Amino acid sequence: MARPEDPTARERILDAAHPLFYERGIRAVGMAEVVAAAGTGKQALYRHFPGKDELVLAYLERFAELLDASTARTLDGLEGADGLRALIRLVERRVGARGYAGCPFRNYLREMRDPRDRPGRFALRQVRALRRLVERYAAEAGVADPGALAEEVWLIVEGVYAGAPYPERRAMAAAAVGRVDALLI
Amino acid sequence: MARPEDPTARERILDAAHPLFYERGIRAVGMAEVVAAAGTGKQALYRHFPGKDELVLAYLERFAELLDASTARTLDGLEGADGLRALIRLVERRVGARGYAGCPFRNYLREMRDPRDRPGRFALRQVRALRRLVERYAAEAGVADPGALAEEVWLIVEGVYAGAPYPERRAMAAAAVGRVDALLI
DNA sequence: TCCATGACGGACCGATCGGTCCGAAATATG
DNA sequence: CATATTTCGGACCGATCGGTCCGTCATGGA
Numbered sequence: 001m002a003r004p005e006d007p008t009a010r011e012r013i014l015d016a017a018h019p020l021f022y023e024r025g026i027r028a029v030g031m032a033e034v035v036a037a038a039g040t041g042k043q044a045l046y047r048h049f050p051g052k053d054e055l056v057l058a059y060l061e062r063f064a065e066l067l068d069a070s071t072a073r074t075l076d077g078l079e080g081a082d083g084l085r086a087l088i089r090l091v092e093r094r095v096g097a098r099g100y101a102g103c104p105f106r107n108y109l110r111e112m113r114d115p116r117d118r119p120g121r122f123a124l125r126q127v128r129a130l131r132r133l134v135e136r137y138a139a140e141a142g143v144a145d146p147g148a149l150a151e152e153v154w155l156i157v158e159g160v161y162a163g164a165p166y167p168e169r170r171a172m173a174a175a176a177v178g179r180v181d182a183l184l185i
Numbered sequence: 186m187a188r189p190e191d192p193t194a195r196e197r198i199l200d201a202a203h204p205l206f207y208e209r210g211i212r213a214v215g216m217a218e219v220v221a222a223a224g225t226g227k228q229a230l231y232r233h234f235p236g237k238d239e240l241v242l243a244y245l246e247r248f249a250e251l252l253d254a255s256t257a258r259t260l261d262g263l264e265g266a267d268g269l270r271a272l273i274r275l276v277e278r279r280v281g282a283r284g285y286a287g288c289p290f291r292n293y294l295r296e297m298r299d300p301r302d303r304p305g306r307f308a309l310r311q312v313r314a315l316r317r318l319v320e321r322y323a324a325e326a327g328v329a330d331p332g333a334l335a336e337e338v339w340l341i342v343e344g345v346y347a348g349a350p351y352p353e354r355r356a357m358a359a360a361a362v363g364r365v366d367a368l369l370i
Numbered sequence: 371t372c373c374a375t376g377a378c379g380g381a382c383c384g385a386t387c388g389g390t391c392c393g394a395a396a397t398a399t400g
Numbered sequence: 401c402a403t404a405t406t407t408c409g410g411a412c413c414g415a416t417c418g419g420t421c422c423g424t425c426a427t428g429g430a
Binding site for chain 4: 371372373374375376377378379380381382383384385386387388389390391392393394395396397398399400
Binding site: 030031042043046051052 | 416417418419420421
């Protein structure tokens with residue numbers, strides 16, 4: 001080979017695509033811009049990713065790994081009401097972080113109006129995995145109607161994510177923590 | 186004139202555009218498709234609307250008139266806690282309706298990732314008008330912290346709208362009614 | 371030193387979209 | 401019937417995007 005094969009090329013591309021896709025949206029960012037930001041050639045990008053869908057899927061998957069790991073760390077060992085309390089605080093912390101631009105999976109689903117492509121199916125799976133987590137904790141919480149509790153907590157979680165783009169997102173997240181705590185008294 | 190001026194042409198175009206834009210989204214529907222559905226010519230469309238943005242704005246404005254009128258009818262004469270209770274039930278009724286595809290203003294804002302164009306500003310104004318209504322009712326409700334009550338109700342409203350695309354939207358809306366009622370006991 | 375390998379950057383292609391223009395048809399007027 | 405005017409449908413234009421292709425150049429081994 002003329003140049004040493006760069007095993008980090010794929011990661012470099014994803015590193016470059018990540019902030020572009022997250023901050024400006026998938027549709028607004030063209031492949032040319034990703035290439036320019038990655039400092040690589042178009043050929044290299046299309047060798048690692050057959051098309052834009054695959055690049056978007058990889059972006060979402062890497063995002064999911066990060067979020068899932070952080071979620072697992074935060075909720076480790078918790079169950080029932082404690083799990084729900086910790087979960088809503090985790091969501092609050094995320095939404096309140098500087099530069100937060102919404103849940104990437106919900107962003108993709110809304111930007112594309114319920115896509116059935118692979119990135120869309122993956123994003124939907126991520127959302128529903130969080131919902132199942134809420135249902136599991138609700139089932140362990142020892143309340144009379146776990147299904148109703150899960151529905152109420154989920155409603156609040158969705159409300160926080162929906163409010164993430166607005167200036168009052170921190171107030172909404174704080175209200176969410178208060179509501180979940182009140183539910184679990 | 187060769188043919189009689191059709192005063193309803195503008196309405197016919199909007200009638201045709203409405204279900205297309207609402208069910209499939211703004212980006213996914215091209216002007217050619219609107220023309221075909223309206224049964225008119227492209228010239229006629231561009232005579233009534235200088236560009237797609239103006240057509241979209243007119244679509245949102247007409248939608249807003251419909252929703253605002255229905256809202257005013259439903260909430261007529263109510264105030265304070267009664268207003269909030271009636272409002273969340275109105276949202277529940279809307280989200281539960283057959284063929285409901287989400288709040289058109291939130292749909293536009295998400296599909297376009299916070300647009301600053303005229304349709305985007307109008308959509309944001311509609312959303313914030315509903316929020317101000319919640320704040321007004323909360324202020325009249327005679328609670329210790331009206332701001333916190335408004336935040337909590339708003340969180341629930343946003344949660345219902347965010348859950349509108351999911352199959353469990355009716356359960357979420359029902360949970361929302363229960364939560365607001367519980368807040369106001 | 372020379373050459374083979376492969377990456378880089380950009381030109382290029384086809385499709386799509388918003389928006390404009392033009393020929394044809396249809397109608398009102400003399 | 402003839403003509404002027406207006407409308408309709410579609411061809412057309414320019415821009416943009418995803419994706420491919422190619423000329424050039426850097427690099428490392430024989």
